[in-house]
Amino acid sequence: YSTNIYIRGNRFITNSGSGLSMGSFAPPYAYANPAATYILVEDNLFQDNSGYQLGFVNTQHTNAIGNHFVQSASGVATAGGIDCNAQYFLIEGNDLSFPSAGYGIDCGGAVEATVRNNNVNMGARGAAIDIGGAVNSQALNNHVNVSGTASGVVIYDLETDGSLNPFPFHTSNVAVSNNDIILNGASTFGVQVLDNAGATSGALPVTITGNRFVGQSSAVSAQDISYFTAGTGITVQGNTHNGSSGVSVVLNGSTDYVFDTVYDLIQGDSTAGSVRGIVNGYVNTYNGGTKILWVNVTAGGSGYTAATVLTPSGG
DSSP, X not given: OEEEEEEESOEEESOSXXXXXXXXXXXXXXXXXXXXXXXXXXXXXXXXXXXXXXXXXXXXXXXXXXXEEEOSSTTXXXXXXXXXXXEEEEEESOEEEESSOSEEEEOTTOEEEEEESOEEEEOSSSEEEEOTTOEEEEEESOEEEEETTOEEEEEESEEEOTXXXXXXXXXXXEEEESOEEEEESTTOEEEEEEOOTTOOSOOOOEEEESOEEEEETTOOGGGSEEEESOXXXXXXXXXXXXXXXOOOEEEESSOEEEEOTTOOOEEEOOOSSOOOEEEEHHHHHGGXXXXXXXXXXXXXXXXXXXXXXXXOOOO
């Protein structure tokens, strides 16, 4: 495979495919020997390429730093900014602006991805950052501005390619933290955690903390965080909407939901599965989990004349 590659100060403009592509990946997808490793893509300009402006797939240790990605007009065909189905990589300090494209930074199916300090503007549609199907990955300190029907951060449980072939992993240990997410309009979304059509096992723990949601042009708090999956856990703490701690979460699915002590608004939509547990962070972590803090009834029973009494003993 190719290794130790340095790509700096180039212009990739109006190509009929991608601007720059590295690596190779074909279904059935499995991370094995990488096609390329130890790559630095820095200070390049990507504009109006028909595919993804930059793509690196089945690579390892790729750094994309300080690049500019531009779609000159909404009518210019382009799939999106960065396609990054890879392992152990960093996307930092890039500027991406797309009036109409599918994705800004598309890291679905990644392993140990860090997406931080980027500026992403999405116009009519799409998602600024996709970090679904990822393992041990994080979106940190990004500035995201979305309009139309676009979303700030999208996390699908199990990612697929354009032909619906799945990537290897379900979402596990993904953090979305300390981002500025500006919502322009009533059809935008901040962070969406979504199950896959056809039902899958559901997204594993996702942490959404310390994000600053700003609602403009009639965007309200209920658009900030949507959790539509049958996953096993979501932690939401310390987020704000227009400076207020009253951020909403729309819950739909069988899940455990851990929230901040100042967090006070939950919205439930119609769902085939119930929300399993809703606790604040203090209860969730109290004494390392060695105390019994609550009991869930799993079968309702009937015909009782008095409430069942639970008498703990032994300390």
